[in-house]
Amino acid sequence: MxxxxxxxxxxxxxxxxxxxxxxxxxxxxxxxxxxxxxxxxxxxxxxxxxxxxxxxxxxxxxxxxxxxxxxxxxxxxxxxxxxxxxxxxLLWAIPSTKLAENGDSTLAVEIVVSDLVDAKPxxxxxxxxxxxxxxxxxxxxxxxxxxxxxxxxxxxxxxxxxxxxxxxxxxxxxxxxxxxxxxxxxxxxxxxxxxxxxxPQGTLYCELCWRESIRSKRLQEIDVNERQGIGAVLRSGTLTEDEQDVRWEQALMLKTCQHLPPTVALISRAEAVELGRVFGGFRVERMTAGNLSQRYCSIHKPGSSKYHADLRYKAAFQHHLSVLMGSARSDFAVNFRPPDAADMQEVRKTAYDQVHSGLHAIAPRRGALIGLREKVWLMHCDGLSQSGMAKRLGISRQAISKAKKSLEQLVNAHHAGNYINPLTGEAQVPEGIRDDIRDALRRGLSVAAIAKEVGLGKGTVDGLVRLMDSR
Incomplete structure (x- = not known):
């Protein structure tokens, strides 16, 4: 690792x-x-x-x-x-069902003496x-x-x-x-x-963006398929909801090599054998998935054009992640904010949008000079008028006005795509926006032109376009 x-x-x-x-x-x-x-x-x-x-x-x-x-x-x-x-x-808890006086079954826990081997096999x-x-x-x-x-x-x-x-x-x-x-x-x-x-590694993310690594995505798919396999074995229309919950808990205990005492087991021997086959098959799939990359997503596979395009932003991206986590100081005068109740992918996308915003050049070493839009923002916060800004910077008022408008568009573009769809891993945008992107693709527009037309960031549009192509 x-x-x-x-x-x-x-x-x-x-x-x-x-x-x-x-x-x-x-x-x-x-x-x-x-x-x-x-x-x-x-x-x-x-x-x-x-x-x-x-x-x-x-x-x-x-x-x-x-x-x-x-x-x-x-x-x-x-x-x-x-x-x-x-x-x-020494003891372990096994979920079971308890019959109430009215005949209904309720979820209970049976504490039994462990029959687990005390020494490493x-x-x-x-x-x-x-x-x-x-x-x-x-x-x-x-x-x-x-x-x-x-x-x-x-x-x-x-x-x-x-x-x-x-x-x-x-x-x-x-x-x-x-x-x-x-x-x-x-x-x-x-x-x-x-x-x-x-x-199992937990969820790992691409080192260059917000997306999950190729291995994490594959392991999640395996988890979903395994749950479906368990459900197919345990499916029964005659049991109560509590009894079904207990059977699921007991099935997961079998997965960790724990034997169920016959007095509390709600899984038959035949079902246990079939579950063993299910767990064994998906265990092999997980081992095969171990050969997949945990450092990059499918878009940033090493050697791809997107990988080379974003590689120079890697240090800045990782640094700004630390900023959003509260352990470093931002290099930017204008900082995008993650959405309310943001998950890790949304925090990472905020960092990605920030360093790819073009607010100032991403220097190979710290200490890059802030850009014009950032200077205009700082002066605006100090209460300076556009005339005062133009005089201090030695440029025209039209240039100041253009910089302010560009900054507003940039912030709005980030906000329009800052929420992540948990099912796709890409920005969650209205269906009308996706239709506009499809129409622009049919007209042969580039990703940059589409982003400007629909009011989204280039990275956001690029991900949505790739998602549409994969379908």
Whole structure:
């Protein structure tokens, strides 16, 4: 995994739950600050788990002890936080159904003694063992949090701090999945010899724009197809909604190699065998997807014209991402704002539109001079009239007026395409705009001419045109 350029963004993407205690939040941040590009879950030279032991073990235990109410505490018993990657749960929660007095079935949780092997199986790579245990513990954390919630889904009185700590641990474990060793020593077997490229990576984005990487898109497609495959096996018209939910939960437990006790299992042996075939098939597909690029999207494949056109903006794009994340200072006098409640793609598109706006030249080193439109904006903020601006800059009033109009058009073009359609990954624009783009294409207009005609940015129009061509 090429973490060097991605580490800063990765660490800013994960944060502790705002409900957790100040001590836990401080320990969480200390763990993050101790991670480096060389850290991995199995490294002895740059280890992760000693960080957790030093910064979080005691404060996590105090969080548990501080809550005196009744909850599923036994699900986290017997193992320290820093040991969870090495040891599976002693007990684990299995979703089941409970029959009420009126005959309706309701969702329940059965806590049973774990029959999981306590030691790493011979031949299993260490990283696979750790990731498997983290996934098992995550299931217990989910049910422990559920036991702290009232009927309305709100934490019980005084349980907010503990809920925050448990959610923060889940977030930390999700972060750790990105810190796999670059090489894994294992048996010379296709099913065992798997490196960091072939495991789920979370959503990764193109280094040059807002779009998801080729690998992330493919893994998402596989996830959708796998859910459809599970649904085809579990589909039944005779079961209640609660019972169907339980069957889904139990199917996902089978995916992590957990055996279901017959007393609570709502999945038949034949269904379990069929689910095994489904999981096995998609596991191979995920391993194949591991060969796809995680650094670039399909539009910015290395060697393509779009890749070479945008490569010189890479440093500026990454820097402005840091600006929008609050960890750097902007080089621009006029800054585009992400839309309200923006997701990561919309934040990244704002950064892309900013550095491709042409407000000033993107210099190979910091310290580029601001452009005319930015100077006009700064003077406008100072209250200068157009005559005063023209006199100070030594240009005509018409040039000032033209610069102001150009700046307004630029900002409006960004706002018109700043929301992202989650299904396509491109700008979400009205159907009428898309019709205008199709009409302009039939007339043979260039992307730049179309962008000017419909009032959108060139990058936005380029993405929409490519989407239309792919269909």
């Amino acid at each position: 090429a973490r060097a350029d991605y580490l800063e963004h990765l660490l800013t993407s994960f944060a502790s739950d705002p409900r957790c205690s100040p001590d836990f939040d401080s320990g969480f941040k200390a763990v993050l600050s101790g991670l480096s590009v060389s850290s991995s879950l199995t490294s002895r030279r740059y280890p992760i788990w000693p960080l957790v032991r030093k910064q979080l073990d005691r404060v996590f235990d105090r969080c548990i002890e501080s809550y005196k109410g009744d909850w599923a505490r036994v699900l986290l018993a017997g193992v320290r936080l820093s040991e969870m990657a090495q040891r599976p749960p 011979e031949g299993m790579p260490e990283i696979d063992w750790q990731l498997l245990n983290l996934e098992r513990w995550d299931s217990n954390f989910r049910f422990a949090i559920r036991s702290l919630l009232g009927p309305s889904g709100i934490p019980l009185p005084d349980a907010g701090v503990l809920c925050g700590a448990l959610e923060s641990v889940r977030e930390l474990f999700r972060l750790f999945r990105h810190f796999r060793p670059k090489l894994t020593k294992a048996l010379m077997d296709f099913d065992a010899l798997r490196d960091d490229r072939t495991r």
